[in-house]
Amino acid sequence: MSPGFPIKARGLGHSTNGGGTGTKCGRWNPTVEQVKLLTDLFKAGLRTPSTDQIQKISTELSFYGKIESKNVFYWFQNHKARERQKHRKISSVDFDHRQYKDLSASPHRYRPRLHQPQRKDIFEVCDEEEEKVTQTLQLFPLTKVERANVTAGSHSVYTREQAYTTAFSTYSTCGAEMEHPPLDLRLSFL
Amino acid sequence: MSPGFPIKARGLGHSTNGGGTGTKCGRWNPTVEQVKLLTDLFKAGLRTPSTDQIQKISTELSFYGKIESKNVFYWFQNHKARERQKHRKISSVDFDHRQYKDLSASPHRYRPRLHQPQRKDIFEVCDEEEEKVTQTLQLFPLTKVERANVTAGSHSVYTREQAYTTAFSTYSTCGAEMEHPPLDLRLSFL
DNA sequence: GCAAATTAATGATTTATTCAAG
DNA sequence: CTTGAATAAATCATTAATTTGC
Numbered sequence: 001m002s003p004g005f006p007i008k009a010r011g012l013g014h015s016t017n018g019g020g021t022g023t024k025c026g027r028w029n030p031t032v033e034q035v036k037l038l039t040d041l042f043k044a045g046l047r048t049p050s051t052d053q054i055q056k057i058s059t060e061l062s063f064y065g066k067i068e069s070k071n072v073f074y075w076f077q078n079h080k081a082r083e084r085q086k087h088r089k090i091s092s093v094d095f096d097h098r099q100y101k102d103l104s105a106s107p108h109r110y111r112p113r114l115h116q117p118q119r120k121d122i123f124e125v126c127d128e129e130e131e132k133v134t135q136t137l138q139l140f141p142l143t144k145v146e147r148a149n150v151t152a153g154s155h156s157v158y159t160r161e162q163a164y165t166t167a168f169s170t171y172s173t174c175g176a177e178m179e180h181p182p183l184d185l186r187l188s189f190l
Numbered sequence: 191m192s193p194g195f196p197i198k199a200r201g202l203g204h205s206t207n208g209g210g211t212g213t214k215c216g217r218w219n220p221t222v223e224q225v226k227l228l229t230d231l232f233k234a235g236l237r238t239p240s241t242d243q244i245q246k247i248s249t250e251l252s253f254y255g256k257i258e259s260k261n262v263f264y265w266f267q268n269h270k271a272r273e274r275q276k277h278r279k280i281s282s283v284d285f286d287h288r289q290y291k292d293l294s295a296s297p298h299r300y301r302p303r304l305h306q307p308q309r310k311d312i313f314e315v316c317d318e319e320e321e322k323v324t325q326t327l328q329l330f331p332l333t334k335v336e337r338a339n340v341t342a343g344s345h346s347v348y349t350r351e352q353a354y355t356t357a358f359s360t361y362s363t364c365g366a367e368m369e370h371p372p373l374d375l376r377l378s379f380l
Numbered sequence: 381g382c383a384a385a386t387t388a389a390t391g392a393t394t395t396a397t398t399c400a401a402g
Numbered sequence: 403c404t405t406g407a408a409t410a411a412a413t414c415a416t417t418a419a420t421t422t423g424c
Contacts, residue, residue, distance in 0.1 A: 041380075043397085053380055060379045084399065187234055189250045190243055217391050217416060238409080264392060271410065272390085 028071040033064040038075055047080050049073075218261040223254040228265055237270050239263075 030038070041049075041057065049057065049072070058069040220228070231239075231247065239247060239262070248259045 056380055187231060190231075190246055219391085219417070261391080265390095267409085268390065268392085271412090274410085 028067060029065075030061075030067070030071070030075070031065045034061045034067060037061060037064075038072070038079070042076070042079055042083075047076065049076060218257060220251075220257070220261070220265070221255045224251045224257060227251060227254075228262070228269070232266070232269055232273075237266065239266055 037060070038057070046053070054069050054072045057072045058067055061067045061072070227250070228247070236243070244259050244262045247262045248257055251257045251262070
């Protein structure tokens, strides 16, 4: 979504960058073509290009707009780091920090081959017919749900407007079901 | 019921799968109540529930009809992906300018690898204010989120032969996306 | 009205990326 | 460089929804 800073249309007239007033170079503003090719290179596996590669890439990208070698270098540094960061965020959608502390808590230790992944048990639960579970629900503070919202990265490619408050405000859109029990009650079992 | 391919006649489609009288082992057929609660959870921000959450959700939903944990897992996977697909139209190049200066480059205290040439020459092209290698630390959350060790690996309920070529044959037909002009050509300058 | 035929939804599976550890 | 873990993307396959001919 809106990252909180002005987003400039890349490739559109920005004189300080386009070469008009070249005295003090503003910062590089890549064009869509440049980003596309860089992304392709990244997808192809390139992570830390050599100096030679950087110069070749820069030369190639200069066809689409002003660019310097350092821009290419920084782009790969940043993109690599942000992919990593995004991966961490996405993977941490789980907001229940108080559990699973002992499982795989030793990343540096040798992992035996018999290690069973955690989620496999989900599928190994034999679908024994309904066991009429009359389990008492444990009521946890709803703040955990709020934390789940935070984990949905704001810099994501996809719009994820799913804030906790939005869950209520957007109910008007689905006119079919007007009556809903309070969400906080329905979700309390988590 | 001629879906265009031979009917496997494996599960004997019973419509009363999710309704409560689950007898057949066809695919899960959620009830409206189950879908409603799952949707509420999704609206509240839940995207990738942990194993523990999945089990709790499954337990809760079993009150409304037969369900397994894997159904909950699959539901979130599918719903997340398909919501994303619906909003895919506004997808633009997601390039973030916020942290233009990357600091892991710090050439002052990190010696590049042997096979990686020195990078200082890159910056000598136009060294302006960009080189503020101020060694700021990446601030990761102190409570490093304990990620539920999960795996999507499932024991195949069905054994089916996968037409590997089908996945690629369809690529040429979808003219809507026009993604990826031959990467080999675009990267040939390297 | 009714099923067969067709289409739309969606559950379930496979494949491709990515990071990270060894 | 190889491999494991996790997940997103793609796609297969089944069920409901809808259409259609009678």
